[in-house]
Amino acid sequence: MAHAKGRVLPGQHLDPDAHLAFAARFGPPTEGHPVIPGIPGYPNIFEIDYTKAREPNATYGDVVSRRQGIDWHTDVTFVKRPPLGSILNAKVIPPSGGDTLWSDQGAALADLSPSLQSYLSTLHAVHDGREAFKNILERVGKGSWDGKEFVELEPVVHPIVRTHPETGEKVLFVNPGFTSHIVELDCRESDALLNFLYQHSVRPEFIVRYHWKAGDVGFWDNRSTQHAVVGDFGTQHRLIQRVTLKGDQPV
Numbered sequence: 001m002a003h004a005k006g007r008v009l010p011g012q013h014l015d016p017d018a019h020l021a022f023a024a025r026f027g028p029p030t031e032g033h034p035v036i037p038g039i040p041g042y043p044n045i046f047e048i049d050y051t052k053a054r055e056p057n058a059t060y061g062d063v064v065s066r067r068q069g070i071d072w073h074t075d076v077t078f079v080k081r082p083p084l085g086s087i088l089n090a091k092v093i094p095p096s097g098g099d100t101l102w103s104d105q106g107a108a109l110a111d112l113s114p115s116l117q118s119y120l121s122t123l124h125a126v127h128d129g130r131e132a133f134k135n136i137l138e139r140v141g142k143g144s145w146d147g148k149e150f151v152e153l154e155p156v157v158h159p160i161v162r163t164h165p166e167t168g169e170k171v172l173f174v175n176p177g178f179t180s181h182i183v184e185l186d187c188r189e190s191d192a193l194l195n196f197l198y199q200h201s202v203r204p205e206f207i208v209r210y211h212w213k214a215g216d217v218g219f220w221d222n223r224s225t226q227h228a229v230v231g232d233f234g235t236q237h238r239l240i241q242r243v244t245l246k247g248d249q250p251v
Helices: 016-024 105-110 114-120 130-140 187-200
Strands: 006-009 046-049 085-092 100-104 124-127 143-145 148-150 156-159 161-163 170-172 179-182 207-210 217-221 225-229 239-244
Touching (some): 016 085, 100 105, 105 114, 105 170, 156 161
Antiparallel strands (some): 006 217, 046 239, 100 207, 100 225, 124 156, 124 179, 143 148, 161 170
16 A cells, blocks of 8 residues: 555565664654553554453553444544554454554545635544543553653543645644544534534545555545444454654644
8 A cells, every 4th residue: 555645565574663763764763652552662652452352351542332443533632632644464364354544534524615615624623532531641650741741531632624734735733532622613513514424534545445465554544534443353353553753733
């Protein structure tokens, strides 16, 4: 998969040190995840393992309460400075299923009418990670992001239309994983507009899809995409490790 907002490099078979070294060429790595601990010896590497997630007391958010797979989201938008990009290292891939989808949020915004684009640029949305990760944070005791520790997750506010800091592109910046409501609207209005944007932002014409093979490395721009795991691999083992890069505060 090659795309303006991301790329997959097949057959790399990186160990954790090589994974981190590759990521560091593009910017400083963040903590692996604000709440979920990294793999032993590598706090900057977050392991995505659905088999472990089903074990009692697993430290992996609310994945076991969802449909198989992970719904559309942009990584870690519930902090003030979400990551610039995410770099996945495929370790164990099932014989079938488990693809990842990415949706171009610049294209999604550009497809809206100029009037709606203009209106959206005046709005702000709250991003909140408590529903997904509050129980995990209580279990592990503390989290960390941008080098600062915390004991509770505080919702943050981001513009609904952000400007990409490098390209200047205007990008739709809401996602059903972590966006809770629009600040300037009442509950009914906010729900209606967000539901429309969630559906619009993942229309087929904005999406690319990739079927992983063990050893693949995938790198995407977290500032201008959403992604989702296709939940069609049942109980087959799927294990991918992630490094994220320090980002900026959306404006």
